[in-house]
Amino acid sequence: MNAFLSWSILLAPITAAVLIGLFTKQNSKLSSKLSIGAIGFSFLMTLLLAAVNSGTPEIPVTSSVTWLEVGGLKVELGMIIDPLSMMMLLVVTGVGTAIHIFSLGYMKDDPSLGRYFGFLSLFTFSMLGIVLASNFFQMFIFWELVGVSSYLLIGFWFERKPAAAACQKAFIVNRLGDFGFLIGIILIWSITGSLDFGEISGAFTENPALLGASTAIAGLLIFCGVLGKSAQFPLHVWLPDAMEGPTPVSALIHAATMVAAGVYLLCRTLFLFELPTSWPEDFAWLNGVSSLHIVALIGAITSIMAALIATRQDDIKRILAYSTLSQLGYMVMAVGLGGAAAGMFHLTTHAFFKALLFLGAGSVIYAAHHEQDIWKLGGLRKKMPVTFWTFLIGTLALCGAPPFSGFYSKEEVLLAAYQSNVVLFVLAAITAVLTTFYMFRLVFVAFGGSAKSESADHAHESPSVMTTPLVFLAVLSVVGGWLGIGGYFGHFFDHGAVHHGHHENQTVVMFIGIGAIIFGFFPAFFMYHGAESDPLKKGLGGIGEFLKNRMLIDEAYQWFISRTHEALARLADWIDRWILAGFLVKGIQFTGEFTGRALRLAQTGNTQTYALLFGLGLAVALFVILL
């Protein structure tokens, strides 16, 4: 039963994708029905699966097929159904369904709607594959597939140059992360001889020193994959650009699901990070630092950096994108600090409210005829009430205002930080302040005040096919947090990495959290309520520009790449052109021809020269043979 359900969850979307790709691409109605039907089916099956298994808290691998077996390399396609994956399944299919439906309205004028839904189904399939994966190899396969479907969706409007550039960037940056991921997989396989999560963690339980000196290295290599997919510093650069894709895609992939895959992977492979850390000799100076420390640090850096940048963005989607980055940093930090449950909790609630925010933004953009600059919007509160109220709910949830879902999960994260590392906690708190600030800046500028452009002036509420998902997600954003009360997420991790129950700590953290909201809200209110232009523009000066230009990290990449790979490529090309193809090949050719021309000079046409050479040859032959 479990096997059937899990397989049908996985295969429904790919069936839809294949059908659309092969047959119904031209027919957008049928395609969209197929795609929505498939994810809806998956959602229902997931619910069914959850219902079937509600009694049993712990269901491991349900089914597996040997996909590849050569010598010591055995790859199975398996299905892990445990609370962790169950939760992810629900998020992916649930939020996914909402977004699929929303797309129907948002994309209805697009001529390539069939293609769009095909890609969407492909993405759903890949994402479900990641969630269900029972081993590293399978995880990597779907990891890559997620990457490519993200590529296809970002580049959906490929005839626009920025979209074409953005999808390429997303893919390549993801590949950088996968580079480490794959090496990590190979390393772990070569030592343990297995790829299966269960077997490997079993082996580690038996012998925690199995990885020897490379424990930390192995963990960090796996973490590389997380860096790419969850857009952690320094591989975060692709995510803001990815907003070139259609807004529902941003909601689904770049807010709710795909970027969360990294956090999911971290949780899935947590056993690897919890091994006693040891470094190879060359890295001995790192002794004492565990790989989890590095994970947490990266998460914290990402969250504060993204929050800072978000304050200076004007594009509604970009603000949300940096906000996503920042929240992902939270999650990773939480996992790194031992709060895997908190991370997962935040992941779930974030999926709800961030999807909601993005869809809200989509609704705005749709209404404002693809105007995305917040300074050209304004006054939408009256014109689009449903969108406004749902958006506000999302904002509050994101800021962590009680009793919205974000409050609970954020509090967990902050608590985890507070308990283990004060520095990181302070960073997280500042991030929370900034979060409130930039979110309300967005709300005040885009929805408040008066319309600042014609397109905003003519905006009116979106059709119900779009608002229904908004409402649905808004409800989830409100109630989603109650899931976590009572430490539901703690059950995911059998070894109980979360230390619950320090009530004093909890209270302190709660107050700090709420304080952060207040500290964030009022500056935003004073600065942006009814503002026509950004007062911070001049106020911050150079730092503002620095933030606006995304801390020049893209430029740094540009510089670095042109100094390394482009230079190497130029060198290789030069060698190829001039040394190998030119000097050597042409040189040999020239030598041949030259020798030919030189040799035939002996052919003077003069008989006596020939006779002379004949005689000379004879003399030499006689000399050689006789003496």
Next chain:
Amino acid sequence: MIETLFFITFALLTLICALLVVANPFSRNPVTSAMFLVLTIISMAGLFVLLNAFFLAAVQVVVYAGAVIVLFLFVIMLLDIEEEERRKLKQFSVYSGILVAGVVAVIAITAILSSGIGAYASASPVIQGNPAPLGKILFRDYLLPFEILSILLLVAMVGAILLSKKDLK
């Protein structure tokens, strides 16, 4: 002793005349070369006689001096060739020619001297190169080459006629 004297005389005559055929410091006229060739042939016939090849000595004089050289002279006259043009001799070709010929000579003489071939030779000859024994061998053992030579001569005849005939325009 007498034989030695004759040998030296004829050998020297042969070589000097041959040299004069090839490189006559006084004349570059082909006729002079032809005349010295006759002398070379005749002194060689002398050597043949010393070697008991009486018939061949006669053939040598008759065929070479009497026919071949005459043919040469005939052609020279026919073509009315004056002295070899006094073109600037290419020094290089002359020196290299001398060098090559010299080297071959040195190698050949070294080979001959170091071969000790005299040890294999019989000092007192029994057979003499008279027509009778020669004819017997020629028409018994060497009939096939002889017949082929007849074809060769036919070919030469046909060829000479074809080549030297005037074009009929």
Next chain:
Amino acid sequence: MSVLTTIIMLPLIGALTLLFVPSRHKTVVRMIACSVTFLSMLLAALTFFEFNASDGAGYRNEQITPWVESLGIQYHVGVDGINIALMLMAAVVGYSATLVAKSITTRSKEFHVLLLIMIGGVLGAFASLDLFFFYFFHELALIPTFIMIGFWGRGENRNYITFKVTLYLSLGALIALVGLVMLYVKAGAGSFDIVEITKAVQANPISLADQNMIFPLLLFGFGILVSLWPFHTWAPMGYGAAPTATAMVHAGALKKFGLYGLIRIALPILPDAAAYWAHIIAWLCLGNLLYCGWVAMRQKNLNLVIGNSSVAHMGFVFLGISSLSLIGVTGAITVMVAHGFLAALTFGLTGYLADRGKSLELDQMGGILKSMPAIGSFLVLALMAGCGLPGFANFVGEAMVLFGSWSSFSMITIFGVWAGLVIGAVYMLRALRRALHGPLASNYEGVADASGIGAKAPYLILIVFLTLFGVFPRMLTDKISPAVESSLDLMKSTTSLTVAEKLNTDSADQTSEAPLAAESNSRGNLAESPQLESTQG
């Protein structure tokens, strides 16, 4: 008569038949050509799917016909796991190339004759178990290649390119020929039959000195044919200039000949030299993987990007071979098969564009995906497969190669991963973006897409096989790995112990321990962990 002979002879007989068809009957020519290659493909597919690896090692569908007995030459064909997939691949590529050849208008009969000869030659080379015929069939396929590039080729420079390709490949083939002849002589079997030679070598291994003389000849001879770095410069140019169908068959199928030769001949028969030279192959393959990847990054012509990437992919095969491990070599063969389909697909598609759009300069391209959705999406699929995306057979092969080569050459494997995942993605996506994305280029205005199943068929067939083996890799690997295993076993059994010991001491300072022991990845030795830092060589 073996079914293999039928598969080989069908195209050749087709070529012969075409000679007697008047050239004005173009449809008849097309019909004959397509039907013989189709039949050939059908038979190859049947043989492939009938092939059951569990029947044990050894050759199936064998046929031995004496040829020049006094020289030990016989016509001997047969398949095992190693070449059955290659046969299928070659037949499929051949059929698809024949379909593509429809676009040839001038002297189309002659083109088809040459194409069929080429296809027959490729099939024969893969099926032959006799060194002479193995070589003979390969050369049979090469000559048409040259003429086709010269006469039907593209570009101003094709004259020079034809000569370059010809001389390069002939040089490689001749070097390999000398190696094969030496192998014949030194094996002392008095026969060119691979089976016989193998038996003879098993009983009486070739001396190390001789092995070390023959192996480099084979390696570099075959290496030139496969565009092993630094002998690769003919390939991108050649494929750029070749007519579409020719490039498909050559890049797809014919080029695998050299690799097949290394795996079939050099490894099992010359085990000691193989172990010794594996290090050199491993380092050279970096030239393919990294260097050619970089070169591809700089190219401004789509065909040159693809050509260089095709060269770069060969690096994976060499890496797999050099690992001398079951996983690595199986992976190498899988890559060969997958790359066969892939190369044919990409060159088929670029050929389509070049024939109609006139320019493959990336500056003058753009927006093709919008105006030509079918061709555009095929090309996207091809490029994606080219950067090693799961779902396509390439991924399986490359992954296996990387897994297999880790324990022998971990540093090189890291570079391989970098090249495959990052550099590959960079140049492929750049090309994709410039050619397919963005606004439509003026060159391509009004260029028709492939419409109808007929026009799409050649590409669809290739994509189907590419994904079929990508999604169900065991269809390939279950056939390949037993054959590779027995071949590697043979290799181990023919290595004299003293030699192995000598190699061990020799290569102690090299990148790894004895590569012969490379296959130590079984689950049994969990405790034996290669140290990461010790691999820095």
Next chain:
Amino acid sequence: MIQFEHYLIVSALLFCIGLLGVLTRKNLLVLYMSLELMLNAANLALVAASRFHDNLNGQIMVFFIITVAAAEVSVGLALIVALFRRRQTTNVQDLSELKL
């Protein structure tokens, strides 16, 4: 006492003199005469060998050589005549149209 070697030396010298002529003289006719000298050197060696080995076969060979030489001369001279008619020259250096 005159030995076989002495005759051979004379013959070798004669051969080299002929070779010298072939290599240096420009007039085709003289050049041809030099070739005759080379053939005669062989004749001398053969006759001497015949004498010292007591074997008439060498003399037969000489007989053949003389005949062949005659045939060669007749063809050669005819050719030279034809050439002279065509080109008005007997200088070997003028024959260098076919080259390189």
Next chain:
Amino acid sequence: MNTSLMFLEILVALAGLGILVGDLWTPDKHKKKLGYGAAAFLGILFLISFQVQVGNVKYAFGGMYILDSLAIFFKRVFLLAGGVVMLMAVEFTPKIKRGVSEFYALLLFALAGMMIAASAYDFSLLFVTLELITITFYILASYLRSETASLEAGVKYLILGALSSAVLVFGIALLFGSTSALSFLEITETLGQSSGSLASNPLAIAGAVLVFAGLAFKLAIFPFQFWAPDVYQGAPSPVTAFLAVGSKAAGMVLVLRVLFQALPSITLNWSAFLATLAIFTILYGNLAAIPQKNLKRMLGYSSIAQAGYLMMGIVAMSSAGASAILFYLVGYAVTVLSAFLTLTLCVNAIGSSEIKSLSGLMDRSPLLASTMILAMVSLAGIPPLVGFFGKFMLIQSVVESAPAGWGCLVVAAIIGVVASLYYYLGVVRAIIWDKSPNTELEKIQISTPSQALLYAGIFMMIYLGFFQNQVVEAAQNAASVFNF
């Protein structure tokens, strides 16, 4: 006296005489038919030659004439070449103003000479037949005496040929001087006796070198090859073809007999020397051919290169090497004859033997074009054509017997083949894809016999490329006369 052994030669010579006589009664316009007749006659003789069964070695004229499998093998090659050349000559007759029948007759006499040379087992017979061949070729090469090129070729061949004859004769004299014998049988015996002291006698060795040089001249082996390009270019095409095939094969059979049957005890030590010559010959011929623009001249250089490859079989000094040579010669004969037949027909139609002038041939006559292409590819030694298998056998024989310096030899062979592709493909390029400068492209008319011959040539090049067995066995059978 067993004259019946040599009935083939006698018939050929008689045919020559018959043509000379028949010419008297044949009106000018029918003289062409004499050539057809002669060609048909040679064809019949070729077929008859397969009826000659060679069981044991047979001698005639006191051991001077030998009939063994080697001899009959070469006779067949000569007859085949003679027949084809005769047809070529018929095609060529429009260019010959006078003496058409004499031309045929001379070809037949030369052919008879070659056939006897294949059986020569005595230095006197060797010399005489060789002179018959050579002197006939002097005349044939200068046959177009209205063309200075032809005359020049004739004179050059005359002078250098006479020089080589003189060297050969002096060599024979030295050998006779040291061994006191002219017959191969006796010489082998004498040299083999006395525990080889004679075999190491400088006089005998010098004689062997001189004899080898004289024969190498015919084969066009470096450094005795300089005549070849000039003469090939200047001589009439059929004569060039006959030089390339007949004269070379005759030289080869004599070299084989002299080196391995008459003087084995001397020449078996020569492998390094011969290998050096082979290397230089291959490299010289192939490299110098690269810049050539005239097809005939290029084929001249190519024939030098082919001689170099043939030398590889000699260097191997094994029966495998000898049989490789024989197979190679057959393939070479088929290929070169096809090439020259095409060339003759092209020159007749186009009026030039420049490679450039072949452009557009594909349109003007696909048959000629494809024959020429196949011939070039076969000469280059690429499967599936016959040229490949010959090279394959040669390389195999060298690798197998591994004489001194064989590595360099093989390397040189590879370089040679690759370089040769460069110029052979140049011809192919000119034919197939170079644009013809003059646009008028009338079809070239080819007479029926020539057409048949061209088809036969194509067929043989391909057939022998695939089905080598019969010829290989014949070659091995023929090579079995050598005791290595």
